[in-house]
Amino acid sequence: MRRYACVWFPDWPMDRLRRARRDPPPSCHSAGPDETAFVLTEQGVTGLRVAAANGVAKWLGVTPGLRFADARSRAPDVQAEPVDRAADARALEALALWATRWTPLAMVDGMDALRLDITGCARLFGGEGHLLSDIGERLSAGGITARIGAGPTPGAAWALARHGAGRVTVCRAGQEVSEALTDLPVSGLRLDEAAERLLRRFGLTRIGQLYDIDRTALARRFSSKEAVSAVRFRLDQALGLYPEPLNPIRTPPDYAPRQSFVEPLISGDGLTAALDTLTEQLCELLERDGRGARDFTLTAFRADGSAASVSLSTARPVRDRAHILRLFRDRIEQIDPGFGIDLVELSAGRTGPLETDARPLSRDLAADPVDPVALSALADRLTARLGAGTVRIARPEASHDPSRAEALAVYDGALEDWTDTRSVPRSDRPARMLDQPEAVEVLAEVPDGPPLRFVWRRVPRRVKRADGPERIAPEWWRTFDSEARARDYYRIEDEEGRRYWVFREGLYQDGRGGLPRWYVHALFS
Incomplete structure (x- = not known):
């Protein structure tokens, strides 16, 4: 009999954000999700809604799904940020790859859960109970809230994880699935809101109430054939009457050619020759799959059991052998052969599809005056010499505040389209x-x-x-500070011809923080 486990993360967006901000950069939100009432919001059909809330916000009555306006009425000091669904999905996929430590068959289940096929895996951990306990303990140690359900079908595991009595709820081997699901609510069948609403309207609130109802009689109660088909289908899946395929996540292909030596290498020339051979093999593997890589690591395993490695990154996925060798040229000297090198490995990470655009015959015929491939190659060489993160470009930000209207970001091979009128800097402002x-x-x-x-x-x-003023009001959707004040910007010139961009923070008699204050924000060239 097959066994499945569902690992559900009820606070996944908040847990993911909390883990990402253990060492927050200066640009992050000043208040952590655990210090005050804090929510993540997203745009809904009827306006801004709460997507996730921390413990303080929940204690004040703010729950996911609530309109943000209602959330502010319950918690006036609540702080908010937009939820990052893309980052949540990437982190959940990474967590699914990490879950392959328990089973090779793991997949992402929706936006907040993992599905694991643990058939035959429990004996490797001392039994199914020990396996599920290990999952829960490791996730808890990582600061991730999880509820786990296990059963003979994916649907049963899904329902037990969300509606089980404890953090770990199991439909034991030999126990009937129908018995384990009898007292669970109908929302455990993975139905949409419309189907759940119809079932509750007919007084059907528990899964067990659906067992004895004739399928034809059940169909007559629904005006929608799609709704009754969904109820039948999900019920059959949960009870194991209808198969449910599992599409496991696959680990990235291994791009790590190795070369061993009969006699240990003791010179830099031998290591350079080995790097040349491995680079050729690596590029052939990448070309076979139509991919390029952005991270490269050269590891030398010494005869005494120690190892030394050097790494580099590129702005765009590459597989140009000459370019990779050029980047390693200044770093390979960092590897000390010691008593000799027995094995050398060149691994590639962050692989992705390689863009292969036709190169123009001349610059005059190029559609774009900037060659992105050549620019990325230059950025790679500068990064190899000066260090990671040294090559940056300016990117526009959607903000009226001049301090936020532009941000420096590490160059990732893509240039911002400044031809968009919304992104072009204003000519009357300093550069x-x-x-x-x-x-x-x-x-x-x-x-x-x-x-x-x-x-x-x-x-x-x-x-x-x-000349001026140019008035900029506080961005109320970013801050809830009642003392935030408007700014009046002026372009002024002194008697020596020096030009300044100054602003007055606050207005007279605006009732916010006393007298206005003056600041110099920039200089005109």
Whole structure:
């Protein structure tokens, strides 16, 4: 008899975000999901809705599915961010690959669960109970909330994981599936909301109530043939009367050619020759599958049992042998042969489809003045010499705040399309800004106008010309700070011809934080 396990993550978006922000970069949300009421939102049919909520928000009555406006009425200080479904899906797929430690047949089940075929695997862990306990303990140690169900069908495991009495609920071998599912709600059949609503309208709230109803009589109760077919189909799947195929996730193909030596290598020339051979073999493997790679690692296993490795990354997937050798040329000297090298391995990671565009005969005939392949190759050489993350490009951000309207990102082989009018920087703004606005002391100020004299960096300056204001209001959808103030930006020029981009934070008598304050945000070239 086959055995299946369903691992359900009821707080997956929040758990994934919490794990991603254990060491948050400066640009991340200042408050963690556990410090205050915090929710993740997404756009629904009737507006913004709560996709996930942390423990503090749930304690205040904010639950997933609630309209965000209602959530704010229950928790006025709640903080919110948009849910990142793409990142959640990528992390869940990575977790499915990690779950192959228990079974080779694992797959992603929806947006928040894994399905595992554990047939014949339990004996390797001391029994099914020990296997399921190991799954739960390892996930809990990683900060992931999980509920586990196990049974002879995927549908039964799915229902037990979500509606079982404990964190681990099992339909034991020899126990009838119908008996294990009798008292579970009909939502355990993986039905849509319309079918569940119809069943409840007829007083059918438990799965066991569907067993004794004649299929023809059940069909007469539904006005929709699709709904009754879905109920029949899901019930048969849960009871094992209808097979349910499992499409297991496949581990990425292995691109790691090796070369061993009868006599250990003791010179750098021998290691260079081995790298040349392995690079050729690796490129042939990648070409066979029509793929390229972005991460390359050269590992040398020494005769004394130790190992040394050097790694590099590229902006785009590549399989150009000469390019890979050129990148390794300055790094291969970092490997010390020691008492000799017995084995050398060259592995490729982050593989993906390789874009093969036809190269123009000349630059005049090129559709795009920028050659992305040549630009990526240049970025790779700079990264190999200067270190990872040193090559960055500016990307536009959807924000009215000048500090957020543009962000530096590590170059990943793709250039931003600045021809879009929404992405083109405004010509009346400076090209570069200070890292942080610097406060200035205004000596002569005109209400609702630019300063006449000010002191910046201990030097008094007199304003000769001024233009503005450009008013920018606080982005209420990003911050819920009631003290946030509007800004008036001015382009001013002093008597020596130096031009500044200054702003006044706040308006007179706006009731938010006292008198306005002045800052220099950028300089015009």
